[in-house]
Amino acid sequence: MDLFLNLVASGLVIGSIYGIIAIAFAVIFKTTGVLNFAQGEVMMLVAYVSWSLGTELSLSFPVLVIVSIGVAALIGIIVERLFIRPMIGQPIFAIVMVTIGLAVMLRSLIVIFWGADAEPFNAAIEGGLVEIGPVVLFTEQLFAIILFFAIMTAVFLFFRFTRIGIAMRATAMDETAALLMGVDVRRISALAWAIAAVVSGLAGITFAIMFSRAPDLWFQGLRAFPATILGGLDSPLGSGFGGLIIGVIGDLSEGYIGQGLKEISGFIVIIIVLMVRPYGLFGEKELERV
Amino acid sequence: MSALLELRNVTRRFGGLTAVDNVAFDVPEGAIYSVIGPNGAGKTTLFNLISALFQPNEGTIEFDGHQIHRAKTHQLVDFGIGRTFQNLAIFSHATVVQNLLVGLHHTLKANPLTAALFWGPAQREEIAARKRVEEIIDFLEIEHLRDMPVGLLSYGLQKRVELGRALATGPKMLLLDEMVSGMNSEETEDIARFILDIREELGVTVVMVEHDMGIVMDISDRIAVLNHGALIAEGTPAEISSDDAVVQAYLGKN
């Protein structure tokens, strides 16, 4: 039982990270139909910039988070403006490919700028232990879980109650209609990228605090793929929960079966789930009109 | 004239909504048969049932001895049913010729292996298919557009290509879903002429869903009227235009 609970907790921690990144994927996909292959790299860029700010300016953690959110939003907007907006109107496929090119570029840029070495990301929240019954977590691990639920709540409230959030949902459903209703579709695209950069950036920072600020951080972006597919590409909240499920299943399968299953259990799960629900657990089936 | 298509108590529900409600009628062989009704009356759903895109919840559909209500969509052309769609469903990147060739799909035999070799029978059947396509191109008078990507043509011409594609399947019966909506009167007349020619020259039975009352009354042999999924009248154009229920359905609510 002790092992089980700790495995679940450990799975929730890493699953929270996957979940947050998956939310970022889903926000962009839902509003623009693009799967952003550079999400992991954008996340890495935010984490690196935030690390530099933290070490150079020695900001307190809450201030660093707020500044990082601003920086992340800016990064999202700049990337969208420079690389995505000029492609509007082109086949989705071409845009997806641009994000792949962008990913390759960002990975290289970061190493040129910051070097190839891993560095610790020191932050005030790090290092303490929290004991909940038999479960032991580092404070930053608990932070990851809390951050996950905070972002889930924020995303829910944003899409449900804010004007702009509702406009984004409208765009997702019918771009032409949204245009006619006076929604600025271009601004929506920029906003989606900004939100995704902020959300994934926070995950990146948390991940860097838990592990290290290293040039392979982008790989977590790929790790989050199964989560967003499991939850539904067009469902930010579903994608989030998908992350938790993938994380927990991964750690449980490693704990009880082994054989390197942790890394592929997520993929096995999505294959099984998609057989039953081709649009993910929480995704919406597209209506086909004849 | 014997019945080519027989619908018996056909019902189709989507969730709580009954889109087609206990509909029954016969389409005689060689007829031009129209299905009309206000928007949302269930006409397109009915077409989708006849072309096996949906399966009825209740009832049977028989065509020329085949049980459509149990068939797979892709078997229809083998039975002899071709159709067009309300919203254009052509392959817009492909040329006119390529579109028409797709219509001949079920008459050809190449499999991936023989296709890859493109030798003997595979080559001969392609040549034969090209000849057949030329006949249809002649019939529809679109010789000059042969190698145009269909997406670049006018709406009316795209519709005509779609009609050609359906003809290419070599049907006994054609289902035409709102052929003339969005066309000007000249284009509409062209289509009406083609429909008559199709019946006269090719001996094909035509079933059409249509909003344009002009063409319906001009060329139909018989008409079925749907309202809220139910069949409210069936008969010759003259009978239909004097039917109270029909007048009620079209005008009554105003």
Add this chain to the structure above:
Amino acid sequence: MKISKLGALCALAISTALSPAMAEEGITDTEIVIGNILPMTSSAALVGRAAHFGSVVAAAEANADGGVNGRQVVIRTEDDGYVPARTVQGLRKHIDEGVFGLIGTGAGAGTAAILPILEEEGIPAIVSFSPLQAAVDPIKPTVFMIGASYQDLLFAQLKYIHENHNPDNAKYGVIRQDDDFGKQVEEAFTRAVDAFEVDAADPIRYKRGQKDFGAEILKVRSNGVNVLIAGGVTTEIPTMLKESSKFKLPLQVATVPTSTLPPIMKLSAPYGYSYYSGDYISPMGSEGTAHFMEVAKASLSEDELKALNRYAVTGYVATRMMIEAIRRCGDNPTRACAVEKLESGEEFDTAGVTLPLTFAKDRHISATAVRVLEVDPVAGSVTPVTDFAQY
């Protein structure tokens, strides 16, 4: 098919533009080319880059002395991205552009992949980046190796732990990568478990590039392991230590020599574990590497200096040996001569990094003696706890 024109033009243009003037066996009147194929990108870039700069330092040192009998040494490095198929491609490119000898031969599987080509082409090579038994056993005519195998490096540490700490109810465990490198790590574990007749938990495998070791450490904990081989390449080690510290597991930890990499020590510092490492060279920063560092400072940029670690030292030693062998051949060095000098039994000086090294006709491996080191990440110190010995 009309675009084929473009293809034709491209093919012609490329074939005429890129054809290099072929240098016979990598030697001209003014230059001699020594090649590396190393992971300059990917998760192993940290060690691959360092090895490359080690070669560069050795070449710079030789060139500062006027080169090798008047010829300048040129180091040419191909990136294989830690992928054996690309190691093969890299070697083909080297052969094409003319290379005299080879130092970096990719990681273990990469080395295995290129061995037949090295034999076919008769290229002298000193394997040093990633020791691989198959490179010298059986002996290949032109292939040499310095350094002990990962198996010996780890076994030495386990033996030290067994003899000096011997925890109550010792239970051995291993977390290792699921590739050929991990295989060697597991072999050391099996060998120690058999030799010391101790209790052991099932080995745990992880996929290359994995970051999170929560579940693995929980397994270690529930198995009651107290002697652990943390078989990561680089950043996996601090992560394993971190998770262990959460439960304050009483662990003796053995690691591969990469644990003497400064960034890894820095990352491990907060978790209160010191760990063992084994090496066949003097640790960085010790007296043994003083000469190397001096030359490095003279020949590398600020940025490049930061990239140095122990893999730079092994790269330096191997390149230095190759250069010395060529020098001993006089004015008209040939590959055959260099090989002959290498296996002549004469000593090669390594500038204090190791004792002078020798190869022999029937022994193409050297520097196999291992010393166990205790790494204290907090103090940033690496302390030898045994003498060099064969394992």
Add this chain to the structure above:
Amino acid sequence: MRTHHFVETYEKHIALSDNPVTWSWTGLLLVALVVFPFATSNYLIALATTVGIAAIGAIGLNILTGVTGLISLGQAGFLAAGCYTTALLIADYNWPPELALIAAGVVSALLSLVVGVPSLRLKGLYLAITTMAFSFIITHFLLYAESVTHGPYGVRIEDLGFLGLDLASPIQLYFLVLAVAVIAAIAALNILRTRVGRAFTAIRDHDIAARVMGISLTQYKLSAFVISSFFVGIAGGLMAFQFRFINVDIFNLLLSVEALAMIIVGGLGSVAGAILGAVFIVLLPEATREVIDLLPTGITSMLSTYIYEIRGLLTGLTIIIMLRIEPHGLIGLWRDIKRYWTHWPLSV
């Protein structure tokens, strides 16, 4: 250039090209490809061999993704299956290489049914990610089923001959790959101009209309998977010939992404586009290296610390610029240029 021409026979209608200019260019290209290896270095021959293998794989992927519209991110898995089949059959079971190569195509094609059947209901990116998941599972199996696949040790094959060719010789291997690539291109062009290819396109453009035209989605989607994977499997088998040592490391996601990049950059749905894309993506890193080498030595040595990152940067940038200029790929660019010249001076 020609502006108008008329065809007199149906045979000419269905020919791959009725234009003598095209045929002569194609012939010239083939001559160039045959002469090329005698005028260059082994490394460039090896590079050309890599391009050829990539082109075969890209032609295969293009049938699935470009023509049929089923996006696959699982090419690495099928390639691995083919590569391991050939290598293991030769190394452990002493199969003749000729049969082992065909077996690569067959095994890969059969495996694609395992992926294809459960993927029938999936669309777009869901399908893409599912194929990616399968490819991870395939490489995981290859790594862990040690008793069959040698797991982490990889598989080595010794010198081998193929229909009298000595594949250890770069030139002879090049000619084998060239021959297979030409056969693959012709086979693909043939498939695309018959009812099979038209059915694939119909499914991509409008799957409901395709069904109504008598095309069974199940049958043709699976056919697309099988045909595509056969090509990819053959490419994998040729990889085994080329490397003669294989392990799973190379069959990573990046390879699948590169494969997709080839057909997108080259031009979706076009055989020539797939070939162009393969040339482009394989040569891009080499080209960036040449560009860097052309810089003054001072700059080059300044860049040397991050030379590989700079190459990555250029690669990413080139893909982005390429797509910005011409989202329809190189083949689209080529058509634009051709149209421009044909209609000049009216085109301006």
